Amino acid sequence: MKTYLVGLSVIFILTACNKKSETQEQGNSIIKLADVYYQRVLESYPEYAYYLDEDLGRHDQISSNDLLKVEEWERFEDSLYLKLREIDESIITEKKNRITYWLLKEELESNKAMRVCKRNLWNVNHRSGWQSKWLSLINFQPVGSEELREQALTRWNTFPDYVATEIKNLKKGVALGYTMPKEIVKLVIDQMQVLQDYTIKESPFMSPAKRDGDEDFVAEWKALVDEKMLPAIANYQKYLSDEYLKVAREEVSILNIPNGAECYQAQIRSYTTSGITGNEIFELGSKIVKNNKTKVIELGKELYKSDNFNEIVKLVEEDSLDYFKTSDEILETNIQLLENAKKESEKWFAVMPSKEVTIKPYEPHEAGRGSYEGATKDKPAYFRINLQNPEKQQKGSNEILTYHEAYPGHHLQRGIERDIVGLHPISKMISFGSYVEGWARYSEQLAEEMNLYKNRSALIKRRTWPSRGMVVDPALHLKGWTKEQVMNFMMESGTTKESALSLYHRIIIWPAQLTSYDVGGEEIKSLRKRAESKLGDDFDVREFHSEVLKNGSIPLSALRISIDDWIDKKSSKL
Incomplete structure (x- = not known):
């Protein structure tokens, strides 16, 4: 009998060790995938670094709007998601690993679902269109040294090609039935005119030159804005006015693009x-x-x-x-x-x-x-x-x-x-x-x-x-x-x-x-009502708030899992 019990103890210990080892292995896998994703984003979308307090080694690159590059990024996401699916979420216990899993899973699944919308083919947008990215980036662009000036010029000399690619993408969108409603197109046309109406001295695109002050750089930057960037904006505006506006859709509902219903549900997700x-x-x-x-x-x-x-x-x-x-x-x-x-x-x-x-x-x-x-x-x-x-x-x-x-x-x-x-x-x-x-x-x-x-x-x-x-x-x-x-x-x-x-x-x-x-807001209210109902007099609003906030910004689906876990653990102690 004693030998039998010892054998059971050994089996239990080995099982526990194996489970711990597997949990650790899964956790390590999540971190590795997140590391790869984070680094790839910074490489493919370097402008993100300025919003993340990340130090870039160089400041001469920007994300590409070429559709082949977009497809390359999607293939990367798919390969990463296949590896993520191999991970068993149910055995992830460490907090940071669970959160990382939730974030990566939601991001990859949502991005994949959004592909049906083909937003790159109808990116005419007065609030978050391509011009918004560049106008925001201009104030982040570091200057102040010869090296930084060269990097700034390298990055911003790509501006005309970027705008030309936008026009190319829109033309493909038109051929496939993807356009932005005329009402929005007119707003963007007006926005392009505002950008051209600034004097060179007052143009928002002159920010790097104003912040640097070097005479030679100021002259070179002014020529870049005047001879390349503003003409590119004028070409884009002309395309919108002369060609795109005529074929843009009258109807504003997203149902009026191909696969519109699926796109709207993807947007909701x-x-x-x-x-x-x-x-x-x-x-x-x-x-x-x-x-x-x-x-x-x-x-x-x-x-x-x-x-x-x-x-x-x-x-x-x-x-x-x-x-x-x-x-x-x-x-x-x-x-x-x-x-x-x-x-x-x-x-x-x-x-x-x-x-x-x-x-x-x-x-x-x-x-x-x-x-x-x-x-x-x-x-x-x-x-x-x-x-x-x-x-x-x-x-x-x-x-x-x-x-x-x-x-x-x-x-x-x-x-x-x-x-x-x-x-x-x-x-x-x-x-x-x-x-x-x-x-x-x-x-x-x-x-x-x-x-x-x-x-x-x-x-x-x-x-x-x-x-x-x-x-x-x-x-x-x-x-x-x-x-x-x-x-x-x-x-x-x-x-x-x-x-x-x-x-x-x-x-x-x-x-x-x-x-x-x-x-x-309604989901958080619903989770609070759920907790109040199940915990009764043991519900503590301070504790509930801590549970909602302790993981940072997570998907609502993950928030429900987290709150339900807390309710179950607290209920089991009653």
Whole structure:
């Protein structure tokens, strides 16, 4: 009997050792694949390095838009994904390896699904088209030494060929039935004209020369801009005006390109990191909007003695007491809001970011309603606010913005993420809007639980817009809604006609992107309700928040796995 028990013990030990060894082997495999992916991205898309705080050895290359190079990249992704599929996710136990697996799996699967859209063939886009990449890159381009000047000239001398390739790609797209709607094409034509209307001295493309100052380099760079870059832009504009606009589609729904339905679902997957469908998004959004309108009417009766939704929205917009009087008042209010929100957040979160967030008003030449800029090794985190035209800025809207962008929203989430130790570098490269913006949307509601809102109008305004993006996006692409219907639905919330038009254009160029905010926010709310229901009195909101935030930006599908694991472990101890 003793011999038998000893034998069982040996078998158990060997099995445990084998399992540990296999787990370690799988973990090592994930890290190796992530290393390969990270390095290949930096080699193929070197401009990404500037956003990742990565030091590039050279600054003379840029990613290619040649379709053969695109196909080469896709083959690389496919080969990597085949190796990833050999890994058994169920035996991955180490936190950093699980997160790395989730990130890589979602990125590769989403990218593969998106190929059906063939976006390189209809990349006419006024917000994130090829010109946006170059205009952003111009301010990163290092200069200041002979070597750096040579590298800058090498990189930017490729600009004309890059633009010519864009035209070539669009022509192929036209032949295969892929075009951008005329309305967007006209915006890009106008944008190209703006770039040409600058004097050479004021052109944004002159940034490297201005920052360097060397006379010979300034002269050479000026010639590059004047004789090569601006003519390339003019050629692109001419092609759009003379040829492309005539064949561009009238219909704005993505269903009007080949495989449009599959493309829209791929877009949904890419932006929401979930398996939800467009119709499901539309139905959920419609339900939430209806519930929000009911609550708005309830608040409107109390605040404005009205039970008509449209009238309440109008009364909020016309409430003179809700507007700022001076720029100083905006700044002082935001300083106080930020201080109060941070102090109160300490009661709702077990962990806080190590980095502070600093208010940084937009400069007069900048534009923006408000935004968050994460900290880097060279600068702190910034909450950007607009001090211009205070008489047009509402206090209630300002509160919502603060809690969305700073505490308990973006800064708290991204600040905590930045402090996580041991994550693979791809966690800086791969991020998911449905998680990041979903958390910020959840934070708008959480701020109400935290009693942060001081203006009653904010309680109304924070309910008038949310989830409308879930309605209008699939409504435009799947339900046949007209431009007028989409804009009216958005303006019903108090959104200006100008903003509604901008959002309408955004839905066209980025199908499904507008849904990611509330799909993510609703998922976090759903997971919290699930935890509250299963854990009862043992539910701790601070602990829940820690579980949601502890892995950084991950796909919603992975977030559900993580929260369910936490619920199960906590339940087993009850």
